Amino acid sequence: MMVEIRAMGHKNITARHRTTIEITKDSDLGPNGDCIVAVRADKAFSDLDEPFKEALRSSRMRVTFQCNGHVWSVEGHGTKGLGMRDEREMVMRKSGYESDRTLMVSSDKAACDIPKDMVSCLRDPESEIRIFIETLCQQDSSCPHQNNRI
Numbered sequence: 001m002m003v004e005i006r007a008m009g010h011k012n013i014t015a016r017h018r019t020t021i022e023i024t025k026d027s028d029l030g031p032n033g034d035c036i037v038a039v040r041a042d043k044a045f046s047d048l049d050e051p052f053k054e055a056l057r058s059s060r061m062r063v064t065f066q067c068n069g070h071v072w073s074v075e076g077h078g079t080k081g082l083g084m085r086d087e088r089e090m091v092m093r094k095s096g097y098e099s100d101r102t103l104m105v106s107s108d109k110a111a112c113d114i115p116k117d118m119v120s121c122l123r124d125p126e127s128e129i130r131i132f133i134e135t136l137c138q139q140d141s142s143c144p145h146q147n148n149r150i
Contacts, residue, residue: 002135003132005131006130007023007042007128008038009127010038011125012123014031015111015122018111019095020093020110021107023038025039025043026089035091037122037129041090044087053084057080059136061078061133061135062074062134063103063133065130067118072114072118074113076108078104081098083100084102085100086099086100092107092110093107094109
């Protein structure tokens with residue numbers, strides 16, 4: 001299963017955080033938001049249907065960012081404890097911390113791992129960022145890759 005989110009860049013994106021990546025529906029970003037990599041997102045958890053959220057909770061997943069020809073992905077997994085209720089933000093975490101804002105835990109990358117040329121694109125307020133969230137397979141199975149858009 002897959003969903004696409006469209007967001008925008010922002011001049012204050014630094015992508016320096018060592019443990020998280022965040023996307024937000026908020027339009028403004030202060031200088032301390034070093035985990036935020038996209039603003040003005042057109043979707044948050046409240047915009048996703050419950051069957052997709054349930055699939056995310058029980059699956060490995062990949063989040064792919066596309067910005068003006070640059071492509072970068074992060075992988076991790078969901079857990080049954082993820083509330084997925086926040087109406088503005090989605091956070092990918094290297095840790096196992098669960099909250100209503102958490103999309104994935106045990107991510108293999110953080111904001112600081114985004115290549116510099118991609119960060120330059122994310123810093124441009126005119127850049128449209130396409131973000132694809134896709135389930136890969138159930139965590140405890142060796143299922144083939146799924147790619148069904150919703």
